[in-house]
Amino acid sequence: MPGGSIYVQQDPKFTGSSPQWYYEKFWREDTKNRRRNRAIKAAVGFAAGLALAIRFDLPFPALYALGLAGIVAGADWYWYWAQFRATAVWRGRRRxxxxxxxxxxxxxxxxxxxxxxxxxxxxxxxxxxxxxxxxxxxxxxxxxxxxxxxxxxxxxxxxxxxxxxxxxxxxxxxxxxxxxxxxxxxxxxxxxxxxxxxxxxxxxxxxxxxxxxxxxxxxxxxxxxxxxxxxxxxxxxxxxxxxxxxxxxxxxxx
The missing domain is CATH 3.40.1350 (Trna Endonuclease; Chain: A, domain 1)
Incomplete structure (x- = not known):
């Protein structure tokens, strides 16, 4: 590979001096914020689902509200997971x-x-x-x-x-x-x-x-x-x- 291979695992990449190490550190430290924001988004989804169910006179409105809250939380989790996974090669976790x-x-x-x-x-x-x-x-x-x-x-x-x-x-x-x-x-x-x-x-x-x-x-x-x-x-x-x-x-x- 011109200029060398990114797959040669040099020591600095796996120590506290590398951008990769800091990226993973900040990602872990931000877990609580992501969970809190996800809960807020899910609550908004619950409220929206409940309002829609009542507006259209659907049976068991709480189930629709829970379903929409689950979809919102799942989509939020997947988006952040996909963003983190996209950096796996750069972080040396995948080839x-x-x-x-x-x-x-x-x-x-x-x-x-x-x-x-x-x-x-x-x-x-x-x-x-x-x-x-x-x-x-x-x-x-x-x-x-x-x-x-x-x-x-x-x-x-x-x-x-x-x-x-x-x-x-x-x-x-x-x-x-x-x-x-x-x-x-x-x-x-x-x-x-x-x-x-x-x-x-x-x-x-x-x-x-x-x-x-x-x-x-x-x-x-x-x-x-x-x-x-x-x-x-x-x-x-x-x-x-x-x-x-x-x-x-x-x-x-x-």
């Missing part, structure tokens, strides 16, 4: 490559695509996933930024918060070119590789998709859809199998 790899296989294998995980050119660049199929070839890396990091494009340039993303983009584009050159040389099939980053945490634009500086960044669940929608290449089943076989042989498994 992004495992999530993306599973997503790719479920959605693409039956469509004639081959997914190879953890591949590298010996002594050079490495990537998390190599996807080969009827629509072309892709490399996909997994990345995760802090929840408040805005990922955006301004004037065609990529930004992660206030930092330029050119180094990240160039690194993955160069990796794609190196992989394409190797596959073309070994198979005789002209190969162009599209680089992607599956973003597991960070503030993405509406729709969860961004393209800048030759790189596509997207939420992991969108990757199969983007790949299936591509028509940049028309590879036959024989070509797909040949490329996958050569990639498995020539590219070092990490």
């Amino acid at each position: 992004g490559e495992a999530i993306t790899g599973k997503t790719l296989r479920r959605a693409l294998t039956k469509q004639g695509y081959r997914v190879l995980d953890g591949r590298a050119i010996r002594g050079q660049a490495s990537i998390d996933h190599l996807v080969i199929g009827p629509g072309g070839v892709w490399i996909i890396d997994n990345e995760s930024w802090s929840p408040d990091t805005e990922i955006a494009s301004y004037g065609g340039r990529l930004f992660f918060g206030e930092k330029f993303g050119t180094k990240v983009a160039n690194g993955l584009v160069e990796t794609g070119n190196a992989f394409a050159e190797l596959l073309t040389k070994e198979t005789g099939i002209p190969v162009t590789i599209t680089p992607m980053i599956a973003v597991h945490c960070g503030m993405m634009p509406r729709g969860g998709l961004l393209t800048a500086e030759g790189l596509t960044l997207l939420k992991p669940h969108l990757a199969p859809r983007m790949i299936r929608a591509s028509s940049s290449a028309a590879l036959s089943t024989t070509q797909v199998e040949l490329l996958a076989r050569i990639a498995a042989r020539e590219l070092h498994r990490m």
Whole structure:
């Protein structure tokens, strides 16, 4: 992965000096506030349900009120849980490559695509996933930024918060070119590789998709859809199998 892997568990990430540690600490400390606010919301839901039941002369109005209160409390709990779970890769509690790899296989294998995980050119660049199929070839890396990091494009340039993303983009584009050159040389099939980053945490634009500086960044669940929608290449089943076989042989498994 260009710039190193986010999955190497460095000590500071699991100590009191890291943003991840503070995030989890503040989350736990805020539990009482979330529960109190949830109870208030549920009470409002109860009152609304009771008023509606009386307004429409429904039988057993208390049951409708309790039901609406339960729905409100459940929705509130799920919203906060989903927000916390979305940071799991950034916090080091889940592995992004495992999530993306599973997503790719479920959605693409039956469509004639081959997914190879953890591949590298010996002594050079490495990537998390190599996807080969009827629509072309892709490399996909997994990345995760802090929840408040805005990922955006301004004037065609990529930004992660206030930092330029050119180094990240160039690194993955160069990796794609190196992989394409190797596959073309070994198979005789002209190969162009599209680089992607599956973003597991960070503030993405509406729709969860961004393209800048030759790189596509997207939420992991969108990757199969983007790949299936591509028509940049028309590879036959024989070509797909040949490329996958050569990639498995020539590219070092990490």
